[in-house]
Amino acid sequence: MTQPAQQSKPAILTVDDDPGVSRAVARDLRKRYGEKYRIIRAESGASAIDALKQMKLRGDAVAVILADYRMPAMSGIEFLEKAIDLYPMARRILLTAYADTDAAIEAINVVDLDHYLLKPWDPPEEKLYPVVDSLLDVWATSDFRPAEETKIIGHRWASRSSDMREFLARNQLAYRWYMSDEPEGQRLLSAAGLDGSRLPVVVCADGQCLVEPSDAELGTHLGLNTSPSEKFYDLVVVGGGPAGLGAAVYGASEGLRTALIERTATGGQAGQSSRIENYLGFPDGVSGSQLADRARRQATRFGAELITTKDVVALEVNGSARTVRFADGDSVDAHTVILATGVSYRRHPAAGIDDFSGRGVFYGSAVTEAPRCTDQDVYIVGGANSAGQAAMFLARGAKSVTIVVRAPSLEASMSYYLIQQIENNPRISVRTCSEVIGVSGDDHLESIVLRNNATETEETVDAGFLFLFIGAAPRTDWLDGVVVRDEHGFVVSGPDLTVDGQRPAGWNLDRQPHHLETSVPGIFAAGDVRSDSAKRVASAVGEGAMAVMLVHRYLTSS
Template sequence: MAKPVILALDDDLEVLQALELDLRKEYGDRFRVVRSNSAKTALEVLQKLKLRNESAALFLVDQRMPQMSGVEFLERAIEIFPLTKRVLLTAYADTNAAIHAINKAKIDYYLLKPWNPPQERLYPILNDLLEVWQASFRPPFEGVRVVGSRWSPKLHQAKDFLARNHVPYQWLNIESDEGDRLLSYAVSSDTKCQALVIFPDGSHLIEPTNTQIAEKIGLKTRPNMPFYDLAIVGAGPAGLAAAVYGASEGLRTVLIEREAPGGQAGTSSRIENYLGFPGGVHGGDLAKRAVTQAQKFGTEIISPQEVVDVRLNGQYRLVTLADGSQLSTHTLIIATGVSYRKFNIPGSEKLTGAGVYYGAAMTEALTCKGEDVFIVGAGNSAGQAAVYLSKYAGSVNLVVRGDSLKKSMSQYLIDQIEEIGNINVKLLTQVKEFIGEDKLEAISIFNSITGEVETIPTNALFSFIGAKPRTDWLQNIVERDENGFILTGASAMPNGRSPKGWTIERDPFFLETNVPGIFAIGDVRCNSVKRVASAVGEGAIAVQLVHQYLASV
C-alpha cells in the first residue's frame, strides 16, 4: 500500500523547501511528503491521488497565496479528501483571518511563521493531528474501481467481465458523491460516459471493451507461438479439462476463450452434484482452480479472444483470431459450449444489461437487496440462481413455462426451492413484455391456461430460457445438426458411411468430427450429456483420442 500523503503548499519557494525538509526528516518513513507552490497544481495533484485511490493524511497550507488563498484551497480540498487534517500557515498579521476561517474551512489548527524550532513549534502539533487521523483511518481499496449507474449496460459488461476473470473490483454508483466526483476528475464535462474503469495506477478507460480491460489487467490476448500440438477453443469445464490433460501429457497446448474461463458453469452460484464436493462448489471457484491447474502444466491461455475461422492445410489446422492474428496446430478441440437464448419480445433489446440479464449475473445480486426479482427458466441453472438470489432479494419469482419443475430440474434443487420461504414458483407462465425506458420497471406475464395477463413492478429479471451453440464460424468446416450442434463419431457418418471428404482408413473417433484431427466436446457436441462431470470427462477422453490421431499421421 502506498504511504499516505502529507501535502505542503506555499508560493514562497524558500519557505516551501524548508517546510518540506522538516516534514521529510520527521515523517518521511511513514508518509509521502508532496510539495507544491501553486494551489491550482495542488488541487490537480489531489485529484490524481483520488484516481489512484491513495490517502491524504495532512494538508499544511500557506494562507497568503496569489489567485487562491489557503482557506479557499482548503474549502475545495475538503470535497476531495473530507477526512484529511488541515493546518493553515499564517503570518502574525493574518491570525484574525485564520481564526474566522476555522469554521468556514474546518481548519484543525493554524501555525504562525516561522515555526523554528520544529521540535517545539511544529512536530508536537502535527503529531497530535496525525495520531487522531491514524486512529480513524481505514486503508482504501487497492484494486480496480468501476464507476457508473446501476442501469448502464456498459457498466454491467465491465463488472461481469472482471468478476468472471476473478479480478477484485469496487463499484461506485455515479449517483453517489464519490462516484460523481471521480467521474468529474477523469472525464470532461461535455463527454457522456456510461462506465468508467479506474486502475490502481490511476489510469482509466471510458466505456472500455473487454479486450481493453484485459490488456490493462495483464491477460494475454495474443498467442506466443505460431504452432501448437493442440489448440482448444472454449474454456468451459470441457475445454479446461482438455487443457489440463493435454499440457500435463506433454502437448504444446493453447486454450482460446472469447469471454472468461468457466463457461456457463463458471457463473453458477453453487454446483452441488459435482463429484468430490459434498458441500457444493462455486462455479467461479471451480473455474479458477482449473485455470491454475492448466497453467501449472504449461497451457497458454488466451482471453478474451475469439476464433473466427479455421482452414485446413494438409495435416495442419490454421486458426484465425478476431484481431487478425493466426496460429497453426496439429489438432483442434472445439469446446465452445452454448449461449443463453435471448428474448424476442417488446423491450428486451433496449433493457438488456439495464435490468434484464442473461445467466446468473451474480455481480447484480447485491444491488437487488430487498427487491422483488424474477427468474425465467426451469433448469438447474435457474434453480441455482433462485437459491442464491433468495439470500439478497426480498422475493424471488421463478417463471416456468411448463407445469412442473421435475421435468428439467434436479430433485435436490426442487427440495431447496420448496424450503425457502421467499421463492415463489409461477407455473404455466411466460413473460410477454418488458416495460421501462432507461431501466426495467415492470414485466407483463400471462398464464398459458387461463390467458390472464398481469403487469408486475420489478427492476431485475434473470433469464435461463434455453441455450444454443455458437458454431456459425464452423459451417464450412464441420458437420452440424439442424440446431447447430456439432456431429461427432457415429453421428458424423451419414447412413453408416465415412463422412464426405474423409481421407483416412478408419471411422471417426467417438469425439471426432467429419474432419480428421478436429474434435468437439461438451455442450456444443450433438447429444452430449449436459453436466459438468460429463464435460470434464469428455475433455480427458478427447486428449487420449488426440494422442491416437497424432500417432497415426
C-alpha cells in the first residue's frame, strides 16, 4: 500500500501520572528519537486519549505508546484498551513496578501487549532503547497508517455476522460492530438507503457499502492480498497454520520464491487459542493471534507472499510443475508444494445443533465471542488443550464454565498444566462421561440436553453459549487420487509410504520418499494434516522448517 504524506513526524506517546517519571521518560525518548519522531507526554490516561483523538482527526501517525500500569481513574491497561481502538497498529509497552509483573503478563493477552518494562529502566541504552528500537522496526515495516474505521451492521444471532466478525478479528482488521435493531445501526442503514432485509452490511471508511459480502470481497476491499502476483513459484505452501507459517518463513529466508495460500486467516486452530503456555521461548505464555501475527510479519519480511481467502480445491501434477487450483477458477504452478492445511473441528452429531451455529453454538471462536459471554453460563465440549485454554479464557468473565467430555477424565487428552489450572479455578467444572445430545431455543441457543453415559440419565440445562472443540478432521477430500491418505484422510508421508519394501504406486524415482514427502515427488506434508503427526504447535512449526530443508534436497537432486 502507498503511504500517505505525513504533515508531521510520527509520534511516540508516553503517559504516566507521576510528573517526574513522565518527564524522565520523555527526556530519554527525545534524546534517542527526537530527530525522527515527535515525543508527546501526558500525565493521565484521559488526557492521553484526548491527544490520540486529536492526532487521529489530523491523520497523524503514532508509532509507539508507553503507559504506566498504576494510574488513578484509568489504569495503563484500561488506557491501552482504548488506545487500540484509535491506533491498533501502534506498538504497546506497559511500564510496571516489580510487584505488578503479574498484571503485565496478563496484559499480554488483554491488550496484545508487545513488551513490558520494569521501572527504573536505567541505563536506557541497555533496558529502554533496545526494546523501543525493535518495536519501531516492526512498526516501520507494517502498514502503519491510522486505521480507517470499518462498520458492520448485522443481527446479533446471525451466523454470517458471527463468521464475518471472526474473519476480521483473525485477520487483525479493525472494525466496529452495530446491531441492526439498535438506533445507531438503524441510522447507518438509513444513511446507506438500506432497509436491513439483507444483512450483514459493511460500511467501509470510504463510504462504500457492501451488502452480504463474501470473505474474498471483504478482504480485497479492506486491503488483504487475495490474488497471487505471479503464476509460478519455487514453493507454494497450502495452509497458514503454524506448520504453513513455519514453512513460509524458512522457505523465503532460504531464497525460495514462496507463496502461502490460506483460505480464511493465518494461524489455523492455534491462532484461535487465547493462551499457549507450553510453546518454547514464551515462559509467560503467548496468545495464538500474537504468535500468528509475529510469524506472518516475519514471513513477509523475508519476502514470502501471503494470499488469503483463496480456497484450494485441486492439486495436479503437470510434468515437473505442481499445479494448485482454486475454487474461483484461478491457479498457480510451483516446483514444489507443502501441504499444511491442518485439521478442522468435527461437526457435532446432535440433531439440530448446526441450526444454531453462530447463534449460540460456535466451533472454536472462544476469543472472538468472549465479550458476549460475560455473566453467562457457558458450556464447552472437548477434552484437548484447545478446550482447556478456551475454558480458562472464558472463565475470566463468564458466570460459570462447564467442560463436557465423554472420557472419565481429562488426563488422556489434555496437558497436565491445564488440568491443574482448571482444577484450581472455582468457575470451571468438568462433567465426565457426558455428552450433548440435544439443543433448543427460538432465534438463538437457550438450553442444551446432557446425557451422563455412566448413569444413563439426561438433564436439560440453561445455556446461551456452547463452544465445540471436538475431534480433528483433515478435510483432504480434494487430494483424493493425488496423494496417498490413511483411512481417516490424513496424508501419508516418508517411511510410512513404503510397505514390505515396496515404494508407493506411481513412484518413479530411484530413491525412497523423503521423510515428509508424500507419494508424489515434490509434494510434502507438514503439521496436523500429516498422518501420525504430534498435533502440537511446536512440532508443526518444526515440520514446516524440516519440509523446506527437504524441498531444497528435492530441487537439487531433480
